[in-house]
Amino acid sequence: MTQAKEASTVKINFTGKLDDGTIIDSTYADPEDDSCQEHGPMELTLGEGDFYVPVETALVGMCVGEKKTVTITPDDAFGDFDPEDVFKVKRSELPEEITPEVGMGLEVTGEDDDLYMVTIVKVTDEEVSLDANHPLAGEELTYEFELAEIL
Secondary structure (H helix, E strand, O other), rough: OOOOOOOOOEEEEEEEOOOOOOOOEEOOOOOOOOOOOOOOOOEEOOOOOOOOHHHHHHHHEEEEOOEEEEOHHHOOEEEEOOOEEEEEEEEEOOOOOOOOOOEEEEEOOOOOOHHHHEEEEEEEOOEEEEEEOOOOOOOEEEEEEEEEEEO
């Protein structure tokens, strides 16, 4: 039986979950999802870093139809949570048309003129606390996947 090798182009189906079982990513259609997002196998070339390295590594040697589960550490996903990436700005610094609410995402310009996504984590009358960490920073991820096809 043919096995996936380094540099093989493959298609996989997967479900990614957090420790509490929350699904964060999947190639399977969710009947309750009306976002019109496409589903179906993901195509990737092993070794090119198209997906999480531990998943790509685990795919090497697998045969079509074989399933595995891999746990991905923060180092191989979105990094550790960095408390220094949480900062405060004065409410007066926000555009007037924005009514800040906890959980709201904003795009901000950093000192280097690059754009960053931040999430509002606290709002007071005077200040707004913003978190520039990725929402999944510090999280361990579990991916259950199946090799659907070797191209």
